[in-house]
Amino acid sequence: MFYSRKLKKYNSIKHCFFSKKGGFSKGIYKSLNCGRGSKDNNKNILKNLNYVAKKISVKKSRLILMNQTHSNKVTEIKKENYKRKINADAMITSIKGLGLAVVTADCVPIIIYDYKNEVIGCIHAGWKGAFSGIIKNTINKIERLNSKSKIIASIGPCIGKNSYEVDLPFYKKFVSASKQNNRYFSSKIKNKKLFNLRKFVAEKLKELGVKIDHVNHDTFKESNNFFSFRRSYKLKQSDYGRCISVVRLI
Secondary structure (H helix, E strand, O other), rough: OOOOOOOOHHEEEEEEEEOOOOOOOOHHHHHOOOOOOOOOHHHHHHHHHHHHHOOOOOOOHEEEEEEEOOOOOOEEEOOOOOOOOOOOOOOEEOOOOOEEEEOOOEEEEEEEOOOOOOEEEEEOOOOHHHHHHHHHHHHHHHHHHOOOOEEEEEEEEEEEOOOOEEEEEHHHHHHHHHHHHHHHHEEEEOOOOOOOOHHHHHHHHHHHOOOEEEOOOOOOOOOOOOOOHHHHHHHHOOOOEEEEEEEOOO
8 A cells, every 4th residue: 555645644535556566356366456457357346345345434435446548537526426437548436435546557647636716636647648638638627627726646667767668650650740859759779669658647746837756666567566557467467466546525
């Protein structure tokens, strides 16, 4: 379990970037796999989600997960929609007692708090979502609720810059959008680059005037603590687990 130093200062919220430890799943999903989209046993996933709900002090029915598709869609969670299926890659709410959750396995989990207006949020920021505007859309949605917002974002565990190898078409996609995006890449070998997803996400937040901190862990390298899509793929495993990050207003 990992926490933001900045967010820990506020008694009005509870949050956690959960590791993969402490759950009920077996095999490649051992042990706190919270990925409902995985091929893990559903009973174990439900047990894991119940464990998370208890740790964050909400009822299981009030732990809200998204159907994540690497989009730039943001949903505001209200009393009338929190029990429905949420198709989005970011959520915000001002409702107390709801746990907003994001699941990741190398992508960036971001927990957000507008401490002036008591609004929380979470973002699933893979490269596709970050590239297409999920971060800007989320911050804009919070600011539309109240323009005088004061927002902190904690960037959680994700794949590290030395672990994220990409090909040249990937690199060219970014630099064709903006030559300045070159600064997020470093050379590795011929026809390959290393991509700093954490830095890319962090600077998107800074450009929007958001204060940030980092829970800086590499999900690919730290196999004891985190699930990783890339690591599972390299090991030729049939599937992979997902870690969960949660925030709630008290």
